[in-house]
Amino acid sequence: MAIKELKEIKVLEDLIANLLKPYVRKIDCEAYYPRDFLMELGKSGLLRSQGLDEKEFRFREVRVVEEIAKVCMTTAFNLWCHLASLTYLRKSGNPFLKNELLPSLENGKLLGGTGLSNPMKYYAGIESLHLKAKRTAGGYIVSGQLPSVSNLGHDHWFGIIASVNEQERIMAYVPCHAKGLKLKEKLEYLGVNGSATYACSFHDVFIPDDWIIAQQADEFVKKIRPAFVLYQIPLGLGVIEASIQSIEKVCNKQGGCNHFLDIQPDELLSNVNPLKEKVYHLSEFSDPGKHWKELLQVRLDVVYLTLKAVQTGMLHHGGAGYLQKSDPSRRLRESYFLANLTPTVKHLEKMIQSFVF
Structure with a gap:
């Protein structure tokens, strides 16, 4: 094992011991959202991809999720949401998202969610898409509802897929504070209520082109x-x-x-x-x-x-x-x-x- 890997393991162990273990019962029983721990993960460098081969950071992130899940799967699930979010931007060709937002998501300044539960079911032929988009000057207008999106907060971002027409679907990255977007927290689950899960209602939300992850979401x-x-x-x-x-x-x-x-x-x-x-x-x-x-x-x-x-x-x-x-x-x-x-x-x-x- 390389020295770098040993240092990363020690950093992760310290974060878990000091910022996660003392709060596990609160996360489970009081729906406490482990925001500070998630932010510190980024600040520690454990989520950075710059200078690394994709295989390297992917393997490291899989191991980080596993170690956290041993202690608290709710928090590990929140991290999964964030990692899915990072994946969207890492794979996107949008300069604004890759150059302006991605670094902040990797270094602990911002947190992200997924928003793709419904689209993944759509692509499996299980559900229809809940969000609709109309092209307008400089972007799209999106309306519809997503019943559950996790790892959200006022300053968080999350991915969505919306149908423009029968042949065209777009994928975008949306801030929770976007005008026309309303969030309602969901706390009625059997467990994992500390996951910061919200129902998201889009009422003519303007999505500028800078927020578009992909024009061809299907591919x-x-x-x-x-x-x-x-x-x-x-x-x-x-x-x-x-x-x-x-x-x-x-x-x-x-x-x-x-x-x-x-x-x-x-x-x-x-x-x-x-x-x-x-x-x-x-x-x-x-x-x-x-x-x-x-x-x-x-x-x-x-x-x-x-x-x-x-x-x-x-x-x-x-x-x-x-x-x-x-x-x-x-x-x-x-x-x-x-x-x-x-x-x-x-x-x-x-x-x-x-x-x-």
């Missing part, structure tokens, strides 16, 4: 979807690893009766280690999109294993895990969120079995 989505899915996989890996560690800590309690349970840590380890190797391998390809079906399968396999791991954790912890504020119950709720994160389990099953997106 652009093919460039960003591998990273969009890849960065989700370590969310599950982190939760699985945390579940295994928690199970190992209680293996000898109550006279060692946990040894009689059907699933033991060794089985979960033997399942997760090959998946980890596949994820790391996929992240180091110059174009993970060439391995699209394999990527989808790993994403699905990790979700199913996450569900298995947290269920096992609940059984091993018994009554202690059944407490609302316990770590096993938090991971249980996090895992069900992951199963419903776009692309959801049924979305993934459809894509793999029919191999469409």
Whole structure:
């Protein structure tokens, strides 16, 4: 391991210890948004791509998500939203977005969200596009509603895709303070309420050309979807690893009766280690999109294993895990969120079995 990598790991460990671990229960139980931690990640240099090969920063970011998810998947999910946002701008040919906004998103001055849950379902033939756009002088006018967009705040930006007509769709990057855009916070979820998730209503929002990520969204989505899915996989890996560690800590309690349970840590380890190797391998390809079906399968396999791991954790912890504020119950709720994160389990099953997106 290189010295640079050792330094980065120490920086990440310190950030997690000082700015995340003390707030995990508050994030889970009080819908606290870990803004300071996310901003410090950028300030630390862990999200910068300048001077790095795409394979290098992609692998590093996958590992960062995984390490954070071991402690708090809500925060790791927020980071995934931000990384998806970075991907949109890194792949865009728009000079304003790449030269003016991208550096601020990578160095901790700005945070970003995704806004592509509905479009990803649209491209899989599951939903129609919720946003409509009309061309006007210097840009577009956008109207419609997105039911859930995460990692948002007054000074945040997020990606959208809107239909201009039956043949044309645009992708844009929009600030939350844009005139005509209204945000309503959503806090009624089973878990992951600290994710700063909002319903977004667009009422004739003007999108100048400087905010256009791609004029041909259909083609652009093919460039960003591998990273969009890849960065989700370590969310599950982190939760699985945390579940295994928690199970190992209680293996000898109550006279060692946990040894009689059907699933033991060794089985979960033997399942997760090959998946980890596949994820790391996929992240180091110059174009993970060439391995699209394999990527989808790993994403699905990790979700199913996450569900298995947290269920096992609940059984091993018994009554202690059944407490609302316990770590096993938090991971249980996090895992069900992951199963419903776009692309959801049924979305993934459809894509793999029919191999469409």
